[in-house]
Amino acid sequence: MTDQQILITRSSMPLYEEYCAEIRDLWDSHWLTNCGVKHRHLEKELQEYLGVRNVSLFVNGHAALECAFQAMGLGDDGRTEVITTPFTFASTTNAIVRCGLTPVFCDIKSDDFTIDPEKIKPLITDKTCAIVPVHVYGNVCDVEAIQGIADEYGLKVIYDAAHAFGVRVNDVGVARFGDASMFSFHATKVFNTIEGGAVCYTDDGLHEKLSQWRNFGISGPEDVEYIGCNAKMNEFCAAMGICNLRHVDEELSKRETVFLRYLENLSDAKGITLPSLQKGTKPNYAYFPIVINPDAFGATRDDVFAALGKCNIGARKYFYPLINDFECYRQRFNEGSTPVARQAAARVLTLPMYADLAFDDVDAICSIILKKS
Numbered sequence: 117m118t119d120q121q122i123l124i125t126r127s128s129m130p131l132y133e134e135y136c137a138e139i140r141d142l143w144d145s146h147w148l149t150n151c152g153v154k155h156r157h158l159e160k161e162l163q164e165y166l167g168v169r170n171v172s173l174f175v176n177g178h179a180a181l182e183c184a185f186q187a188m189g190l191g192d193d194g195r196t197e198v199i200t201t202p203f204t205f206a207s208t209t210n211a212i213v214r215c216g217l218t219p220v221f222c223d224i225k226s227d228d229f230t231i232d233p234e235k236i237k238p239l240i241t242d243k244t245c246a247i248v249p250v251h252v253y254g255n256v257c258d259v260e261a262i263q264g265i266a267d268e269y270g271l272k273v274i275y276d277a278a279h280a281f282g283v284r285v286n287d288v289g290v291a292r293f294g295d296a297s298m299f300s301f302h303a304t305k306v307f308n309t310i311e312g313g314a315v316c317y318t319d320d321g322l323h324e325k326l327s328q329w330r331n332f333g334i335s336g337p338e339d340v341e342y343i344g345c346n347a348k349m350n351e352f353c354a355a356m357g358i359c360n361l362r363h364v365d366e367e368l369s370k371r372e373t374v375f376l377r378y379l380e381n382l383s384d385a386k387g388i389t390l391p392s393l394q395k396g397t398k399p400n401y402a403y404f405p406i407v408i409n410p411d412a413f414g415a416t417r418d419d420v421f422a423a424l425g426k427c428n429i430g431a432r433k434y435f436y437p438l439i440n441d442f443e444c445y446r447q448r449f450n451e452g453s454t455p456v457a458r459q460a461a462a463r464v465l466t467l468p469m470y471a472d473l474a475f476d477d478v479d480a481i482c483s484i485i486l487k488k489s
């Protein structure tokens with residue numbers, strides 16, 4: 117262990133030479149954005165990797181989510197309520213509200229932090245149009261139960277799969293669930309295009325609509341059909357994605373070894389709940405969240421967070437606070453009715469996690485944590 121700072125994550129990058137070789141032909145074509153060669157190439161590679169028919173790329177995951185809601189026509193028939201959870205990144209709820217929709221917060225399960233299907237039905241009204249669950253930390257939601265409810269009530273299901281790139285359930289890619297899934301390719305995610313994102317979807321008809329929504333709504337040389345935004349992925353980002361995708365499986369295996377090292381170090385700690393792997397699921401080891409029960413452990417999450425901070429180790433209270441406690445959402449929507457999420461937000465801490473995190477560093481982080489008990 118050095119005295120160097122350990123950040124919560126470290127972006128995956130290809131070798132400099134590999135990236136330079138990938139972008140070389142952009143100097144011949146001078147085609148920098150607007151669905152160029154790199155964009156089309158990455159889209160195709162991702163169809164294969166994720167095992168889906170339809171992938172549309174975006175400038176980032178957030179814009180992808182907004183465009184998905186718009187292209188799918190959420191709210192167009194007057195039903196404007198969307199059932200989601202407050203235990204997520206601000207983006208999920210912001211996208212819902214920015215599209216003129218109303219978030220209805222459903223509680224989560226304490227074991228994997230994903231939406232609790234048993235609590236969805238009581239929230240459904242004649243205004244509900246969709247469910248937007250989040251595969252938190254790469255934990256896969258109860259996709260069967262959610263789909264059952266959606267089918268019964270005629271609701272769309274759009275997954276925030278920002279954390280779940282590369283996850284498979286019984287050998288089915290996670291992008292195959294629901295009507296659509298949004299992935300984030302932000303620099304901090306398991307697979308990155310610097311900034312970037314994608315929507316995967318079942319309805320082939322969405323392809324053209326999504327292309328228009330991310331390009332100002334332009335429908336032809338002389339007309340604009342939708343009030344769209346500019347959310348196109350550029351060629352340099354797509355090239356980064358093409359390179360990173362070549363190495364992503366290797367990165368996932370390295371993450372697994374870091375994950376196991378944490379488990380080894382912390383498995384005997386009383387009062388710490390470690391991430392548990394889901395049955396039949398091939399995980400992506402995107403995060404290492406621990407839940408600290410202050411009574412059993414002898415110190416609070418905030419104590420541990422502070423102790424790590426003092427040693428220059430960047431753990432993260434992810435997700436704290438809950439979305440409904442943010443200034444822009446306080447006193448709005450159905451806050452306060454999600455006790456499981458509230459307790460998780462008070463107790464969870466994600467530890468540094470990336471492919472090249474050294475075992476020595478993992479050991480040092482764990483010994484600081486254990487000393488607090």
Ligand SMILES: *Cc1c(COP(=O)(O)O)cnc(C)c1O
Binds near residue numbers: 207278
């Ligand atoms: C990262 C993230 C997003 C947003 O993705 P960007 O690519 O950063 O726009 C949305 N939801 C969740 C859960 C995320 O972690």
